[in-house]
Amino acid sequence: HSVTLWAEYLDLETPLEPGFGITSSGDLAAPMDTIFGHPDNVMENEQYAFGIDLDSDFGTWTTNLKYKFDSFETVLNDSLAPFNYIEALDSVLRIPGRFLSVSEVEMVTFTANGDLDIGGFRNRVSIGLDYRETRTEEYNLSTDFFGAAFLSLSNPIYETTIPSSPIVPDTEFGPTTQSGVFIQNHINLTESLIASGGLRYTQFEPSTNAQITEVEKVSETTPQLGALYKVNESLSIFANYAESFNPTTAVDIDGNQLDPVTGEGFELGIKYNVNDRLNINVAAFDISRVN
Secondary structure (H helix, E strand, O other): OEEEEEEEEEEEEEEOOOOOOEOOOOOEOOOOOOOOOOOOOEEEEEEEEEEEEEEEEOOOEEEEEEEEEEEEEEEEEEEEEEEEEEHHHOEEEEEEEEEEEEEEEEEEEEEEEEEEEEOOEEEEEEEEEEEEEEEEEEEEEEEOHHHOEEEEOOOOOOOOOOOOOOOOOOOOOOOEEEEEEEEEEEEEOOOOEEEEEEEEEEEEEOOOOOOOOOOOOEEEEEEEEEEEEEOOOOEEEEEEEEEEEEOOOOEOOOOOEOOOEEEEEEEEEEEEEEEOOEEEEEEEEEEEEEO
8 A cells, every 4th residue: 555645835926917909900909018907916826735645456456545625715906907998999998806716625536447357358447436526615706897997008007006896795605516436448359459438427516606596416427438459569540439528517697507518529540659769649539519
């Protein structure tokens, strides 16, 4: 058995500059060093994380257990954020505002890998489960459209002080959870042909807030199939098919939960091993997504 403990900390301040204005002809509205908001707009980000990995070897089976905790805090004190570029006035409309977000994420994953002989065929089996919970401890977004201010790009003059935004109560969120179980197998049908297949079951429950008091728990089972044929020691041909299921926390204008993003993908390609230092992979993809 082996145990790994780790931790990391990040404290970062970055200017709040979401981008540059573009004219109708496709040119930059101002030189790239132009500040579209305010020189004092600063986003403060603080993150700390820690975790533990436990690896075990039981002969034909190996296991891995991981736990990770993440904490994120993002603070934007009183600022003037660019809202809209108005080409006719050669100006940017800026909105006073402030933002605070404190969230935590906990993740647990367990995977077991086995190398087994079943019916005279070599099988490399993987089974596992995972769980993720996201909690928003604090969330506060305040904007003041009545305090909007224009900034001339041809002659930018910035305010001496940034106006204060109104104080609003925090938005309360419930936790968002996602869990899943999966199984996958690679089987050597011959010395040259390897087939693979797998299934994953995912369950997702989005968070609630003041506007969304009822949410729908969604779930889906998605398959994966593949094959690889070794033409010779250097050349292999492979093909894969997989379906995907990606839940979302987004809502429509009426506050209704949006459907998960589902998709399927096909892949066909070749692998060529030139030598010990050079491999060439060429593949074609066809991926579609719907929600």
